[in-house]
Amino acid sequence: MQLSILKNRYSVLFSFIIVFLISSFLIRTGLLVASLVKTDLSFLAILKIYFTGTFFDLGVSFFIVVSYALYLLLLPQKWNNSKFNRIATYIWLFLVVLIFMFSFFAEITFWQEFESRFNFIAVDYLIYTYEVINNINESYPLPVLIGGILLLTSAVMYLFYKKKVFTNSFYSNTPFSRRLVISGLLIGLAVVYGFFVSNSLADGSQNRYQNELSKAGVYSFFAAFKNNELNYNDFYPLIEKKLAYQMIRKELSEQGSAYVKDGNSVRRKIDNGNSAYRPNVIMITVESLSAEFLGAFGSKSNLTPVLDSLAKENVLFTNMYATGTRTVRGMEALSLCVPPTPGSSIVRRPGNEKLTTVGHIFQQAGYNRTFFYGGDGYFDNMNQYFGSNGFDIVDRGKKIMVGESYTTKRTIITDDRVKFENAWGISDEDLYDAVIRGSDQYDKEGKPFYNFVMTTSNHRPFTYPAGKINIPSGSGRDGAIRYTDYTIGEFLKKAKTKPWFKNTVIIIVADHCASSAGKNEIDISKYHIPCIIVNLQSTPSKVIDQTCSQIDLYPTLFKLMGWNYESNLYGKNVLDPGYDSRIVLGTYQKLAYMKKDSLVILSPQQKIETYIYNRETNEQLPAKFPEPIIQQAISNYQTAYDLFKNSGLHW
Incomplete structure (x- = not known):
């Protein structure tokens, strides 16, 4: 296979994108096979996974190459075959291949632990490197792992050498006007992905595994980092504030309790008998x-x-x-x-x-x-x-x-x-x-x-x-x-x-x-x-x-x-x-409220999902609920967020 798409100074860049997309395809396929029994696959679902996944993989590749694209734009033609450019190109390629090989390994191990692409947990793990590095060292044969990643990286470098990818780049003569179009397009696409393409575009299926397989690990990581704290009032469904507090106060009322003050508060006196125990x-x-x-x-x-x-x-x-x-x-x-x-x-x-x-x-x-x-x-x-x-x-x-x-x-x-x-x-x-x-x-x-x-x-x-x-x-x-x-x-x-x-x-x-x-x-x-x-x-x-x-x-x-x-x-x-039996639980973005068997899930973009939960089969069947049940779910999360942000949970 001839890896160089164009015999110009962008040969290394575009060849890297191809290798990255092929590697991402293989990783996605491996994760798909590992989760086959849980994925509820159909032909359309497979198409969606690979089409959406490739779309996000392209975004990741644009992010990776954007700095190199800018470098190729500004590099004078007389330096194109210089020792400086050769060393800079070799170092850039080696580092980016090494990083994405490591990220692929990290995705596999993260999937083993959480059956998910990178999320807030991965962001947290990056911050607390001491515990994570030691955990990896004690869980996996680190010398073998590092050696394998270095071997794969070297293999890619050798492949580029054998296919004359470096030669096509260093001995080319690409006019500035053409470089401006190519680099401008790559940088523009990276900006579009960064500001306008949401990771939630992959969340179109009722099956969580299909959604996760449609994502790209690195893209999911930065989406999680970006959304570390979500403003409930901006992203989640709301009801009138007075009604929210009326509903939560009614829910929290119980025998022996009396509210200390009216309005936007859940503070109350609890009388359980004044035991000396x-x-x-x-x-x-x-x-x-x-x-x-x-x-x-x-x-x-x-x-x-x-x-x-x-x-x-x-x-x-x-x-x-x-x-x-x-x-x-x-x-x-x-x-x-x-x-x-x-x-x-x-x-x-x-x-x-x-x-x-x-x-x-x-x-x-x-x-x-x-x-x-x-x-x-x-x-x-x-x-x-x-x-x-x-x-x-x-x-x-x-x-x-x-x-x-x-x-x-x-x-x-x-x-x-x-x-x-x-x-x-x-x-x-x-x-x-x-x-x-x-x-x-x-x-x-x-x-x-x-x-x-x-x-x-x-x-x-x-x-x-x-x-x-x-x-x-x-x-x-x-x-x-x-x-x-x-x-x-x-x-x-x-x-x-x-x-x-x-x-x-x-x-x-x-x-x-x-x-x-x-x-x-x-x-x-x-x-x-x-x-x-x-x-x-x-x-x-x-x-x-x-x-x-x-x-x-x-x-x-x-x-x-x-x-x-x-x-x-x-x-x-x-x-x-x-x-009255009820539970509250959630992930970093989805918030759940279940009263008896009625499950309400709140998500960003003011999304509301309602299900009947079957305890025997653990199935969640879509259902329509009366408005008060949905409002009760919203009142729990809306008031809790409001009280924390406005010092209502402080003494």
Whole structure:
């Protein structure tokens, strides 16, 4: 095959575009084959995937070559065959081929993890390079990977040499007028793509996999970066503001609650009986613990004997759903109890200090509050969020960052306290030992404590201390789940020997599921998580089967403990006689509200989708709903966004 389209100085540029398009075609085909059973393919669907995909691939290629096109335009003809131009061309080609080869590998591994083209998660991973590079190093044979990428890059360079692509470029004589047309066209097309071609053009199918395969990874990456925070009022459906607050206030009303003020507020007094029960509370937020992993939810793998035993003897939520697909979403839901706002989690946004969090309620009750994390809390802005909301910090940060300041103190878990560590942090055993030490200290001080604990072991690369369980470290998710379960059991054994345990409630809940990818853009079953409340004296054993979200955990716990408090939370006590099953969840752009089996999904461009959800088959069938159901969904997200942006969630 003759790679040079034109025997002029643009020979290298156009040949690169051809190689890039062929490589993108092969990657798309590979991902398509890997997802064949989930894609619901038809002939028209295949045409759409490849036609739309090639359209986006062209856009990416224009972005890549735009700087070189400008260089070729301005390079004087007398320098075209100079040593300078040869070296510059070789370096440019080598670097761009190396980068796109690496990006293709990254797309494959990202698809393995999330079954998606690059999205906000990829943007976040680029920012937090230390954890990601170490994660890749521990998950894949990095020397082989780098060697393979270099080999492929060298092969492309050799192909260009054999096909005389370089010769056609260096020995050509292309007039400036012609260069102006070619470079101007390429630069113009790049500008058109950058400003006028939305990544959402690929989202034309009801099948999520078809939409993702129609996209280009690099294009999706920059679209996600560009849309890091979405203004709800600009992009999502709205109702009249007064009506939105009337509807949400009605939804949040329950037995024993009274609003503190009228109008645009959800702040209310909750009267649960004024109990004297003031236990310590330790919440273990477990990384990526899907409900389907537990025997209590039907698993036959016997990976969670400790959790299954706890589920039988304590308070178990059987129908709780995570609000999102990332740890920071789980943290947001469990600490602030609000529906997910579009874009990044509030944990990662500016203006997130002094919020009316669950921690603030514990503070009002006289509790010490501490955030424990096995990794470096700089990641995902965790330390800033918890620290500026009154929590002490205990994490694995190597040092105090320059300019780092919080309203509370930070303690670093030192090397002598760590027996095992991987890219994401110390083992759960080491983290729980830190929690035990901290709890001992708080008990000596004579104040009740509330600990928010975030684990890391159930995360790729799935490595943990050897000899603890009968599944080898690093062998996959099953071993990480079994180790996670084992360490919870060991933590409880140690805690039971402490004088503070008798008056301590321990919550075990997931931050999100291990995978959110499914046939649908939002697959409800992929948000189903376990939640167990252990050692609750007032209610030692109970099954709570109401459908609810993470945001409902603490309002329900406070009811079980009989607390009176002021709430600015969107969560509800699910044991209230008037509770009507509902969940809130979403991705970075799509926001879902489900009441009983009626599912409303809100998207940018003021798009509204409505479905009937079948729990038995996990099917979402399009349906028409009465206007009040749609308005109720909108009222949750519109008011939550409004309150956060206008300091209504702050104290």
